[in-house]
Amino acid sequence: MQSAIVSTVVDIVNDLFGIQETHVDLQETRKEFKGDLTLVVFPYLRASKKSPEATASAIGDALVERHQDVIGYNVVKGFLNIVLSDHPVQVAFDQMTLDPNWGIQPLNDHLPAAMVEYSSPNTNKPLHLGHIRNNLLGYSVAQLIKATGKPVVQVQIINDRGVHICKSMVAWKRFAEGETPEHTGIKGDHLVGKYYVRFDQQLKAEVKDLVAAGVAEDEAVKSAPCMIEVQQMLKDWEAGDPATLALWTKMNTWVYEGFNTTYSRLGVQFDKNYYESDTYLLGKQDIESGLGKGIFYRREDGSVWIDLTAEGLDEKLVLRQDGTSVYMTQDIGTAIQRFKDFKLDSLTYVVGNEQDYHFKVLFLILKRLGYTWADKLSHLSYGMVDLPSGRMKSREGTVVDADDLLDEMENAAKTVSEELGKVEGLSEKERTTLYTTIGHGALKYFILKVDPKKRMVFNPEESIDFNGNTGPFLQYTHARICSILKKAKYLKDWTWDHVTLSSKEREVIKLLAKFPSTVQHAAQEQNPSEVASYLYDLAKSYNGFYQVHSVINAETPHIAAFRASLSTQVAGVLSRGLLLLGIEAPKQM
């Protein structure tokens, strides 16, 4: 809608003031002023040698004369507000009605894929609020990229081995008396988490005894019987001891069943899971070959390092002196593996900002190793989720469990829906689905509307609010439109000859027209919050229209049919946009 005007303005400025601009910046006119587009003329004063007002008027006059869509202008100080005719708005509207999936690019399977890694849990405890932000961001970013036409591979790396899971295993062996999810009815990941906590208690008790017997605190932690058992179990696991492996498999299977339940509730899914038990040895080869090329160096004690001080970072260990790998080592190996597994155009790690340094180093090392794709790696670094009381602390039991939270959201949706009497005529099953849709919509929107980079505060009470700038508000706007459209099915025929746009209608169409570029930009920035605020603006604007215009009882059948069509577009954009955030838009609520 703007591009044609921009080039005309460029020509005018150049002709009038004898300069050679290649681009001018037109912005949308702020609501309190009349007009559609605004040119700030201050940059041209030097060339025009006139006052801001005179400069603006000169450009405005020329624009009215040269561009048929410009029907007027006004000048406020150095701001030229350009008034457009309805024509470009009508053209924009016609265009979006042609494509039922307008704003979403069709998938092009021939393009190399974008890989998005997210979630990536440990298998010793259930998912919590922090994982929820991670999952929602990862999933949404994947949908955004997909909406630009690029195939996406969603993956997670599951930290299924190591000390942490041995702790749960030791405690289970000692105290569980054979408890299983089946006969306790406890969800698998919660059951394993229970024994992880149990281990911690046991360790504390044993350490306390040792300290009382005169052992130093840090020594006591290492020599506590349960800790010795963990170390032994880790060795057994690495040696492939069948009994240990059997227990490990059994408990991890419980956890995965639990995780899958939560993932499915959240509506996220993965195309491939990487397991650390498979990948933890990866990378060592790459270090060895890099050692040959002089990228790494070996110290006298045998440990291997890389010197990143030239880039303002530190020296970083990549192999221990006993030759075993560290976290960095396997991340190097896993990245390389992934580019072998898939034809990838990019790889995005959705990981909290406490690992900023780690990824800086990782990307740098891969670049030093000479991988051309190293600059296609990105770290979607998001801020921590705090509670009003401060940071979540597992030791203080302030961690918000993911399953509990989803339950609460569903219950809150149920309470509110029933109070408002919104569920009449729905079957029991439909009601349950609706509560889930609304409850989850509220949670997802609450989290995704915030810029990922920023640390955010999660207030359980406020997230349950369904009024104002919330997911249910957007869902409600959608549902209300659906309700109108159901009654307005017969309204089809209209033409622009019989419809004049009201200011509200114009505003809605102008907003609708921004949907594709909003999606594009959000995908590029890997920022779902841009879509969230856009959808809020759209819903707000549509509700303003709804308040003053009737669709069904419009002045003429043509206008009614046009408004039905306009409403259809809004509902479509809302529902497609919400889907990018992993939120469903109900037809009734």
Place this chain on the structure above:
RNA sequence: GGUCCCGUAGCUCAGCUGGAUAGAGCAUCUGCCUUCUAAGCAGACGGUCGCGCGUUCGAAUCGCGCCGGGAUCACCA
């Protein structure tokens, strides 16, 4: 201590590459349902954009210095 991130209304957040009197929601107060769902709409109240310099015709936005908060700098993951 080094490096990085953050600081906008009582609270939670928007403010794209610098542009007009800094915007929403919640909370508080006022109106609007015999008319397409009031989970809505309209309005009021509320801000030295952490502080101070500087660059600029113009700074919440860019630069520097402070103050306050957080993260990170492990032969941990």
